[in-house]
Every structure is written in C-alpha cells, then in structure tokens.
Amino acid sequence: MQHVINKKQLTAVIEQSFDAEMAAQLKQQLAQQLISSTDMVHLFDKLVSTFHLTAHNNQLPQDLAKLKTLKQALFNQPDAPVSYPFLWDIAQHDYVQWNGIAANSGVGAIGRNSGEVMGVFATLDWQETDRSSLATWIGGQSKQNENGKLINFRSSIDVDNLRLLESQLAELTSPKWPETVLPKIDQQKAKLGKKLFNQHCQSCHQNIERDNPSRKIVAQMTQLDNIKTDRKMALNGATYQGKSGILEGIYLSTDVGNILIQEEAAVASILTSATKNVVATPDPDKWAPTRFFNWIYNLMVTAFDNTIKSSVKRGDYQPDTTQNPYASLLAYKARPLNGIWATAPYLHNGSVPSLYDLLLPKCEADNDIQTQCRPNQFTVGSRYYDPKKVGFISSGYLGFEFKTDKVANSNAGHNYATTQLSDPQRWQLVEYMKTL
Ligand code: HEC
Structure with a gap:
C-alpha cells in the first residue's frame, strides 16, 4: 500500500535503509517540496525520481541495491500469484476470494470491487482534514488519533459504475459443456x-x-493443514504487516471486536479500512447534490438489495481470536x-x-x-x-x-x-x- 505511508514513516524507513550522508540528501529533497506533506499519491515513485536526481551515475549499481533495500522495507513481496477465480455466482456467494477474505453481505460487493480497483487503476487523493462528515463516521474514523486529524478518502473510483457492474454480474450463470463443439458427454x-x-x-x-x-452459495473452508495445497497465498493474506501511515488511529470492526490500527498493522486491516473509507466517500467529480444522492443511493441499494446477509463461514478452519483476528484466513474455499x-x-x-x-x-x-x-x-x-x-x-x-x-x-x-x-x-x- 504505497499510497498510505506518510512522510514521518517514510523518513524513518530512509534512515534505516541508507547511510547518513545519503539519508540526509534524500530527506533534504523530501523537505524541498518535491514531496509535499499532503501529497500521498505514489510517494514511492516520486522517491525513485528524487533518488535518480540525487544518485551519482558512477555508483548506480550500488545505489540501486540500496533502493531495493528501501523497497523491501516499504513493500510486501507480491510473491503468491493466484489464478483468476471464475466470476459466475460471485454475487451469490457469502464469502469470496480463495481464502474467503471478502464477505459479500451488506455493502461488501462495492467494498470488494473498490479494493480491486485500488489494486489496478485507481488514483487516490487522500488528505488529512479537520472536518468530520457522515463519510468519516461510516469509515470508523475518530478525531482521537495522534494528530487529531481525519482523512478525506477522495479517489477516482466510480462507485456508481461498480454497482452497475455488480448488478450485471449477478445475472451471469456458468457455461454448460457445449456438445455442439466438443465431444458428447458419455x-x-x-x-x-x-x-x-x-x-x-x-x-x-x-x-x-x-x-x-435465488441460489445462495455457502463457502466451505478447509484449513491449510488439511487441504495441504500451497500455503503462501493464504499465509501472506493473514500475516503480512505494513505501515499504516495516514490510517493510523482508525478503528476497524472485525469478528472479534474493534481493532485500533497502529503504526504497524496487519495488511488485511489496512486494506479493509481503506476500502471501507473509500466506499464511504462520495465521488468528488460530481455536482454536490448529485454526488450526495448517488452516494446514498449506491450504499442503500447495495445493502438492502443484497439478499446475502452476514453469516458464519462454514467448514473446517481456525476461528478468529483476539490473539490472531485473521486466523480464519489460513484456509482455502471449496466452491460448487x-x-x-x-x-x-x-x-x-x-x-x-x-x-x-x-x-x-x-x-x-x-x-x-x-x-x-x-x-x-x-x-x-x-x-x-x-x-x-x-x-x-x-x-x-x-x-x-x-x-x-x-x-x-x-x-x-x-x-x-x-x-x-x-x-x-x-x-x-x-x-x-x-x-x-
Ligand atoms: C475436504 C474438502 C474437500 C473435498 C472432500 C474435496 N475438495 Fe476439491 N477443493 C477443496 C478446496 C478447499 C479447494 C481449493 C483449494 C486450493 O485452491 O488450494 C478445492 C479445489 C478443487 C478444484 C479446483 C477448483 C478451481 O477453481 O480451480 C476442483 C476441480 C476440485 N476441488 C475437485 C474435487 C473433486 C473431484 C473432489 C473429490 C474427488 C474434491 N474436490 C474433494 C476442498 C475439497
């Protein structure tokens, strides 16, 4: 989540990753408005260009190695690619994704889609503000955090279109073996x-x-120790930690109670909180009254039109506990x-x-x-x-x-x-x- 890290945390990581001279140079560049304190978008990309300005060509290989160290300090390795899960019946599932991380109940479908858009295209323009609103309240933000600030989660995500896309997807059904093209079934x-x-x-x-x-699909989980398929994807999902940056101080509700997001937090919490807040924030490109109406409409339609209600996951998995609120993610889902x-x-x-x-x-x-x-x-x-x-x-x-x-x-x-x-x-x- 390179979008999330704030300047304070970035400075700390720079100090850990570079020798004193280089760290001082980079911090100076940071201070000279190359990266403003409110600008959270693609902070790392900006740092890379800053770095290229600073680096001396004759020591480039050495510098690149350092840059790699910095990258490792900021990012979790995307080292467990998965096969794209098929999309039919998605809207009818209680939980989606291979590890069942995303609940479909309530406004879940929009949250899940927002998370996906963030992963690929979205531009996020998240800034600290003093103003509280219905959106900050829905997103679980309180002014009691470290700097007494709230965050405005403006983004390019078009929640309107996501809802339309999702309602079209709900009509998708699985294909039948085409006997006109392929050999007949015996x-x-x-x-x-x-x-x-x-x-x-x-x-x-x-x-x-x-x-x-009106079909409904109940996910049947099998824990890693029993299914014995590759563990990496599920492990990453349940254990990756990251810097929470501007999300620090937000409360996030989980199955075992509310979690306070601290400086270093579970990536699953950071991502859930980010998507929740994005969904709760009205689209900035629209004229204010339209924006407000659309926003309320999307949330209401998604929540009330949704026949999937919140439910317990079925199958064989470790329950979430206060010690490990993501234990249930150490499992894979069997679907029809x-x-x-x-x-x-x-x-x-x-x-x-x-x-x-x-x-x-x-x-x-x-x-x-x-x-x-x-x-x-x-x-x-x-x-x-x-x-x-x-x-x-x-x-x-x-x-x-x-x-x-x-x-x-x-x-x-x-x-x-x-x-x-x-x-x-x-x-x-x-x-x-x-x-x-
Ligand atoms: C104890 C539960 C369980 C039983 C019994 C079981 N499966 Fe599975 N199955 C799963 C889980 C969990 C996955 C997902 C595992 C993964 O992707 O790592 C899966 C995945 C699959 C997949 C791949 C799905 C995909 O989208 O790629 C197929 C096909 C499948 N099972 C067929 C079968 C067949 C055939 C049998 C009986 C011979 C069977 N399964 C018995 C739990 C089970």
Whole structure:
C-alpha cells in the first residue's frame, strides 16, 4: 500500500535503509517540496525520481541495491500469484476470494470491487482534514488519533459504475459443456462418476442449480493443514504487516471486536479500512447534490438489495481470536464446481493443468515409476482445449513454463481420491465434472 505511508514513516524507513550522508540528501529533497506533506499519491515513485536526481551515475549499481533495500522495507513481496477465480455466482456467494477474505453481505460487493480497483487503476487523493462528515463516521474514523486529524478518502473510483457492474454480474450463470463443439458427454460414464463425486467430493463442493435466480452459495473452508495445497497465498493474506501511515488511529470492526490500527498493522486491516473509507466517500467529480444522492443511493441499494446477509463461514478452519483476528484466513474455499470444465488450470495457484491431473497424486521422488502423477512442469498460454483430460493443451508449444517447484507454485495437496481410485474411476469422475 504505497499510497498510505506518510512522510514521518517514510523518513524513518530512509534512515534505516541508507547511510547518513545519503539519508540526509534524500530527506533534504523530501523537505524541498518535491514531496509535499499532503501529497500521498505514489510517494514511492516520486522517491525513485528524487533518488535518480540525487544518485551519482558512477555508483548506480550500488545505489540501486540500496533502493531495493528501501523497497523491501516499504513493500510486501507480491510473491503468491493466484489464478483468476471464475466470476459466475460471485454475487451469490457469502464469502469470496480463495481464502474467503471478502464477505459479500451488506455493502461488501462495492467494498470488494473498490479494493480491486485500488489494486489496478485507481488514483487516490487522500488528505488529512479537520472536518468530520457522515463519510468519516461510516469509515470508523475518530478525531482521537495522534494528530487529531481525519482523512478525506477522495479517489477516482466510480462507485456508481461498480454497482452497475455488480448488478450485471449477478445475472451471469456458468457455461454448460457445449456438445455442439466438443465431444458428447458419455452419460453412462458420467452417472458412475456422480456416485463417486457424492462419495468423495460433495461434502465440500456443494451442488447448486446454476440458473436458479435465488441460489445462495455457502463457502466451505478447509484449513491449510488439511487441504495441504500451497500455503503462501493464504499465509501472506493473514500475516503480512505494513505501515499504516495516514490510517493510523482508525478503528476497524472485525469478528472479534474493534481493532485500533497502529503504526504497524496487519495488511488485511489496512486494506479493509481503506476500502471501507473509500466506499464511504462520495465521488468528488460530481455536482454536490448529485454526488450526495448517488452516494446514498449506491450504499442503500447495495445493502438492502443484497439478499446475502452476514453469516458464519462454514467448514473446517481456525476461528478468529483476539490473539490472531485473521486466523480464519489460513484456509482455502471449496466452491460448487458448476462450469469448472471451462476454468483450467486448477487450484488457487493454477498449478494443475487439467481435471484429470488433479485426480492424480503429486509426483514425489519416491513415487513408483509406474504411478502416474501430476505434472511438475507444464506450458500455459494455449487456447486449444483438451476435451479428454479437461483443461488446455499444456505441452508442445512455446508458452510460459509453469514450474511447481517455485515459491507459491506447489501442486501438492487436495489429495481427495487421488490414491483410492482406479484409473477408470478417475475418468468417470472427469466425465461427471463435464456435466456440472
Ligand atoms: C475436504 C474438502 C474437500 C473435498 C472432500 C474435496 N475438495 Fe476439491 N477443493 C477443496 C478446496 C478447499 C479447494 C481449493 C483449494 C486450493 O485452491 O488450494 C478445492 C479445489 C478443487 C478444484 C479446483 C477448483 C478451481 O477453481 O480451480 C476442483 C476441480 C476440485 N476441488 C475437485 C474435487 C473433486 C473431484 C473432489 C473429490 C474427488 C474434491 N474436490 C474433494 C476442498 C475439497
């Protein structure tokens, strides 16, 4: 969250990262209005250009190394990329994202979308102010913080459009296996597969009616120690800490009570608080009365039109505690598998190329050579579909090589039915999953 850090914290980080002479130069540049105290936008980018002005060319490699140290002090590594979760049924879920971090109840959908826009395009113009408003109250801000200031969370996020986008998304349903284009499903085989599915899979992957307008989807969590798929994404989400900067002093409600955001805080808290405040702040580009009306309207429609109410997460996970308010995030979500045929590669990190491969055990050094196992390396990027294994073609072309031995890329875990089933049974299950 480079947008959040304030000048005081940036100065402290500079002092830690550089020798006295360089730190003094950088701080001087900072003081000379290159970065004004109210300007919070892309502070780091500005620092980089400041740095280039300051650095002597002949010591550039050395300076770049220092810059890297500074970057590490300011940012958490984005080292656990995930496969894009499919978007149908999103509006009908109680919790979304692979680790179930985002509740859909109340104004959740707008909050979640605002968080996503912040991650990619939004410009944020957050400034300290003395004025309190309905927005600062909704956002959980109090004037009791360190400097007695409140923050105005103006941003380029168009909440109006996000609401429209979300209501359109609510009508999206999962695609059916297109028998006119792909080979016909063998119904006999699929029937046998259904039995296996009910036996081994349905306890976590609920069956839903794909086009029932009042369908509701309850996320079923499985904690990391039991699912055993790659832990990194969930761990980052639950444990990353960051500088809270201007958000310091805000109270944030969580399932176990209110948390006071301190100088160093959980990234999950900082992000939740930031999105909550952005949603609570009316769009600055509009004429004041329109702005106020739209804002109230968006919040009301999102909250009251939403049939998803706040509920407890289901499944197997550690509850949030006062000691670790984010313990429940150390788990992954199993969702209904309707439309799953169209969404390869599989698992949250996209580490398994096809449904058939997911039913094989992981390749270990002690695997018998006869045993088939999940590929430890495969090519991604093809649009050619493999209707047999159910996934995209994953070898024989120049694409991106996905290597499962890299950090966050493990294809281990989710061992359900991988060793108990015979090969013909695996194919029956695959056939059944085509019908979902
Ligand atoms: C104990 C709960 C549980 C059982 C039983 C279970 N799964 Fe899963 N499944 C999960 C979880 C949790 C995930 C997400 C894991 C991840 O992404 O790291 C998942 C992911 C998947 C995915 C990938 C989804 C995607 O969007 O990429 C498929 C396909 C799948 N399961 C199929 C099955 C099949 C087939 C069975 C039965 C043989 C089964 N599951 C049994 C919990 C379960």
